[in-house]
Structures are given as structure tokens and as C-alpha cells.
Amino acid sequence: MTRASFERALTRIGLRPLGPEELAIARIGFFGWLFIRNLPLHSEAWLPFAKLAFRQQGILAVLGIRFLDPPWVDVVDRLFQLSLLLGTLGLFTPVATLASFGLGLYTMGLPQGIGKIHHAEGILMFALVGFILSKPSDAWSLDAWIRKRRAPEAPSPVASIEYAWPLALATLLLVGVYFSAGVSKLRASGLEWAWNEAGRVRFLAHYYTRDVPTNLGLWLGQPGIFHKIGGTLALSLEVLAPLAFVHRWPRAIIVLGLFGLQVGIWLTMGVFFSNGFALFLMCLAPLGLRLFRTVRRTLARPLAEQPI
Amino acid sequence: MARRCLFWFRLAAIVALFAFFLGGQAWAVIGHNEYWPFSPYPMYRGKKGAKPSRDGSGVRVEGVTASGSRYPMRIKEDLFPWDPSRLKAYVKDLERRRNGKKKIALAKKELLALYERRRLARQTGGPAIVDLEVSEATWRLLPSGEGRETPVKKRIIVAAASVQVAQ
Numbered sequence: 001m002t003r004a005s006f007e008r009a010l011t012r013i014g015l016r017p018l019g020p021e022e023l024a025i026a027r028i029g030f031f032g033w034l035f036i037r038n039l040p041l042h043s044e045a046w047l048p049f050a051k052l053a054f055r056q057q058g059i060l061a062v063l064g065i066r067f068l069d070p071p072w073v074d075v076v077d078r079l080f081q082l083s084l085l086l087g088t089l090g091l092f093t094p095v096a097t098l099a100s101f102g103l104g105l106y107t108m109g110l111p112q113g114i115g116k117i118h119h120a121e122g123i124l125m126f127a128l129v130g131f132i133l134s135k136p137s138d139a140w141s142l143d144a145w146i147r148k149r150r151a152p153e154a155p156s157p158v159a160s161i162e163y164a165w166p167l168a169l170a171t172l173l174l175v176g177v178y179f180s181a182g183v184s185k186l187r188a189s190g191l192e193w194a195w196n197e198a199g200r201v202r203f204l205a206h207y208y209t210r211d212v213p214t215n216l217g218l219w220l221g222q223p224g225i226f227h228k229i230g231g232t233l234a235l236s237l238e239v240l241a242p243l244a245f246v247h248r249w250p251r252a253i254i255v256l257g258l259f260g261l262q263v264g265i266w267l268t269m270g271v272f273f274s275n276g277f278a279l280f281l282m283c284l285a286p287l288g289l290r291l292f293r294t295v296r297r298t299l300a301r302p303l304a305e306q307p308i
Numbered sequence: 309m310a311r312r313c314l315f316w317f318r319l320a321a322i323v324a325l326f327a328f329f330l331g332g333q334a335w336a337v338i339g340h341n342e343y344w345p346f347s348p349y350p351m352y353r354g355k356k357g358a359k360p361s362r363d364g365s366g367v368r369v370e371g372v373t374a375s376g377s378r379y380p381m382r383i384k385e386d387l388f389p390w391d392p393s394r395l396k397a398y399v400k401d402l403e404r405r406r407n408g409k410k411k412i413a414l415a416k417k418e419l420l421a422l423y424e425r426r427r428l429a430r431q432t433g434g435p436a437i438v439d440l441e442v443s444e445a446t447w448r449l450l451p452s453g454e455g456r457e458t459p460v461k462k463r464i465i466v467a468a469a470s471v472q473v474a475q
Contacts, residue, residue: 003315040431042389048418052411053401058344111389112344115398122345126329133318133325162315165322169329176329180337181349188353201360201449202352208447208456209366210392211382218453271393 007161014245015164020139022286023163024090026170027136029281030127031087031100037275038084038107041077044070046111055113065106080107087131090141097136101128108275120276123173127279130166138163170282171251175241178258182238194235195228203227203268212270220268234261255283361449367396368445368459371423371437372468379435386423386432399442399465416442416466439468 007017050067068076080103086096108121137143138157147154185193193199204221206212220227237257244254259280262273273280336346369387371379383392390398402411420440426432445459 003312040388045389045422048421049398049415052415052418053398053405058342058346060344109344115394115396115401117342117344117347118394119347119349119351122347125345126325129325130322133322162318165319169322169326172326172329176333177349180333180347181351181353183337184340184348184350185353188350189356192356193354196354196360198354198358198360201362201364204449204451204453205361205364207453208364208449209445211384215453218451221449222451 010161014247015161015168017159017161018163018167018286019159020135020144020157020163022289023134023136023166024138024140025285025289026167026282027090027093027131028088028140029285030131030278031084031096033278033281034100034104034124034275035081035084035088037278038077038081041074043067043073043077043107043110046114047073050110050114053114057109057112057117060105060109060113063105065110067110076103076106079103087136090137090143093137093141093143094132097128097131101125101132104128118274119177120273123177124275124278126173127166127170127282130169134162134166136166167283167286170279171244171255174255174258174279174283175244178238178261179241182235182241185235186239191235194231196231199231200227206269206271210270212268214267217268217270230264237261252287255280255287259284363446363460364449365444365446366392367399367465368443368462369395369419370441370443370468371434372439372441373435374438379437381423381434381440386426386434387419388426388431390419396444399444403465412442412466416440441468442466 011017047067047070054067056066067073079099083096083099083103086092087100105125108124112118112121135157189196189198200221200223203217207215207217207221220230237254241254241258244251262277262280266272332343332346335341336343337348340348340350342348367383369381369383371381371386373379381387383390383395387395399412399415402408402415405411419442420437423432423434423437423440427434427436442465444463444465446461446463448455448460
């Protein structure tokens with residue numbers, strides 16, 4: 001099978017070749033968000049608490065990754081920040097993506113052994129491997145700019161399936177997480193999860209016990225129909241998330257819906273997905289670019305050509 | 309030739325990654341196994357037929373100033389990188405361990421040091437404190453939202469020294 005016939009076969013199952021810019025904007029969104037979120041150093045702060053109680057989690061235990069002692073703990077944090085910045089700028093990108101993965105396992109993975117696991121970080125590791133296995137710096141990067149300066153006659157990169165698979169992986173990760181959460185709810189509580197009293201009380205509990213940015217949770221915590229609507233929407237989105245692989249329109253709706261769900265959880269319950277938003281940016285940024293291009297093309301078309 | 313090989317190598321690796329994620333997730337969800345980075349994502353799943361509690365509880369950290377006044381800490385800002393849910397789980401974890409009380413007392417000292425470091429670096433706007441108290445507070449959950457500032461019950465996990473003297 002040749003590469004071209006293989007790409008045609010993938011197109012038939014919905015994985016279309018994409019331009020290098022679509023992966024580039026996903027790279028900027030993903031690495032940029034993680035860089036901003038990880039600017040405050042945190043590994044050293046965990047150190048004394050980890051000495052009192054620490055459980056090595058999952059794959060980190062297999063790899064034997066443990067907290068380093070000062071000053072190396074700070075050095076690793078700084079290197080992680082640097083690798084994320086380089087990934088955002090697209091400079092030494094293959095090294096930066098590989099380093100982000102290795103250092104991310106350490107800086108984002110180890111705190112999961114203190115107290116409890118926060119679920120947003122784990123899936124980011126897979127997304128980082130997706131970048132390593134692609135060519136995210138072929139456009140809108142310092143690497144591409146340097147390459148162009150050195151060889152101005154070199155052909156520009158064209159649309160390829162290689163630019164599409166990290167984005168397909170990101171969608172799969174989002175779908176996998178929310179579908180798993182939906183299945184867990186159905187197994188534990190059944191369909192009644194969507195409209196039972198526990199859902200209403202959950203909003204109230206968060207209002208009382210956490211710093212919530214709005215009073216929307218209190219509003220949803222009132223007896224009535226609104227918490228039931230919210231619960232039904234949330235459970236439906238989670239269980240129907242695999243529809244994202246049927247066509248690009250359901251994909252856009254599902255990804256936007258899950259993003260809205262996560263923002264809603266923050267506004268009503270004060271639970272911020274933090275690092276996990278990088279994955280949403282990775283999925284949504286190419287959609288935004290496509291929308292922007294469509295609008296620009298429509299506006300640039302002479303009036304006579306536009307349908308009445 | 310090398311480029312073509314690289315394409316097929318990357319493709320094989322990405323297909324393996326897809327399979328690894330899907331297989332790991334299926335194993336985590338079906339067997340309810342938590343094995344980082346795989347997870348059944350059980351948050352807020354509830355329990356069939358369970359009656360919702362009328363009360364809600366959370367960990368509360370209060371700083372004690374030199375004058376004896378209390379400062380309720382905003383955990384996310386004052387004690388970064390902690391957040392309320394991780395701190396609550398961590399304290400419960402310490403309580404279950406051997407020498408739990410001793411470890412909690414040490415953790416309190418570390419929390420105090422963390423807060424002071426952040427305050428001196430102007431990363432938080434709270435007052436200077438000399439001690440702190442960690443407790444598990446319980447609220448009566450009312451649809452009106454009343455009583456948010458005053459929990460109905462407070463179980464002191466580790467008391468501030470000044471409070472112990474006063475008692």
C-alpha cells in the first residue's frame with residue numbers, strides 16, 4: 001500500500017489530511033496554556049508533604065520516578081517551563097516535545113501521589129506523545145522560519161495525514177475521558193443520576209465548602225427542574241461523546257459541549273480543570289482557524305459571486 | 309526512503325498509542341481500576357438509591373495572628389499548590405497512617421512555613437500569622453445558602469497552640 005492510497009483509505013473513515021497550520025495552532029494553544037499554568041514553581045512546595053505521605057501512582061511506580069531533592073527539584077521545574085516555552089514558539093521542537101513529555105511525567109505526575117489523583121493531567125501525557133510522533137513545527141514556528149531562511153527554495157509543506165493524527169488523538173482522549181465518566185455514573189447510579197436529589201445537593205455542597213466564582217451553583221441547588229436539566233445535559237454529553245467520531249459536525253458540537261460543561265462545572269462548583277484545558281485548546285484552536293478562514297473567504301468574495 | 313520509513317514508523321507508533329489508550333481505559337472502566345494515567349473517572353458518580361446528605365464537609369485552615377485573631381485561609385491562593393479537595397484527602401490519608409497525629413502536626417508546620425513564604429514573597433495578601441489550625445468543618449446545606457460563614461460543626465484536626473493554651 002502506498003502512502004497516497006493509505007491516506008485515501010483514512011479519508012473514507014473520516015480522518016482527512018490537514019494543513020500544517022492547523023496542527024501549529026493546536027501546538028501553540030496546548031503548549032502555551034501549559035506554559036502559563038505552570039509558571040509558578042510547585043514541585044519544591046510538595047517536597048516536605050511528600051516526605052510525610054506519598055503513594056507512587058501507576059506507571060510512575062513502574063518507572064521508579066520519585067521527587068528529587070533541592071536544588072534539582074527546582075531545576076526540573078525550570079526545564080519543564082523552558083520545554084513548554086520552546087514548544088509554544090516552535091524552536092527545537094522535536095527536543096522540546098520529547099522533554100515536555102519526560103519532564104511532564106515528573107512535574108504533573110508526582111503530585112498525584114499526594115492526597116488524591118487529579119484526573120486532568122494523565123491524559124495530557126498521551127497528547128504530548130501525539131506531538132512527538134508528528135511534525136508540529138512545519139508552520140508558525142521559529143524552526144520553520146529558520147528552515148525557510150536557510151533554504152528559501154524548499155517546497156512548502158502540504159496537507160498531510162501526519163498533521164491530523166495528533167488532533168484525532170486529542171479528540172479520542174477527550175471522548176475517552178468523558179465517556180468513561182458517563183459509564184461510571186450509569187454503573188453506579190443508573191439513569192437516575194441525571195435528576196436525583198444528590199445532584200442538587202452536590203451543587204449546594206460545593207457552594208458551602210469551596211470558593212466558587214459565582215452563585216450559579218446555589219441557583220441550581222434549588223428544588224425544581226433546573227438541576228435535572230443540567231444533570232440530563234451533562235450525562236447525555238458524556239455518554240454520547242463517541243459520536244464525535246461519526247462526522248466533523250457532531251465532533252464540533254460534542255467538543256464545544258464538553259468545553260461548556262467544564263466551564264459550567266467551574267462556574268457552579270468551583271472545580272477548575274486547570275492543565276486539562278490545554279486539551280480543549282488543542283481541539284478547539286484548529287476549529288477556530290477553519291471558522292476564521294471560512295469567514296475571511298466569504299468576506300473576500302466579490303458581492304456578485306455571493307449567493308443571494 | 310528514510311522519510312517514507314519515518315512516516316510508516318510514526319504511523320505504527322500512533323496506532324499503538326491509540327490502542328494503548330483505548331485498552332488501558334477499557335481495563336480501568338470495566339474493572340474500576342485506578343492506575344495513573346488510566347482512570348474510570350469516578351468523580352460525582354454517586355450511588356444508586358443513596359439518600360443525599362443534608363450536610364456537607366470540607367477542610368478549613370485558619371491562620372492565627374499575633375493578636376489572636378483568626379484568618380480563614382483561601383487554600384488555593386494562600387497555600388498554593390494545594391487545593392481544598394487534595395488537602396482534605398491528604399489530611400485523611402495522614403490520619404489513617406501510623407503516627408498519624410505526629411505527621412499531621414509536622415504537616416501543619418509545613419503549611420505554616422508555606423504560607424509565610426508566599427506572604428513574604430507577596431504571592432498572597434493575607435496577614436502575618438504565628439500559628440494555624442486545621443479542622444474539618446460541617447455545614448448544614450440549605451437552599452437559601454444561609455450559614456455559609458458559620459459551620460454547624462467543627463472537628464479540630466490539629467489545633468493552634470494559642471487555642472490550646474486558652475483551653
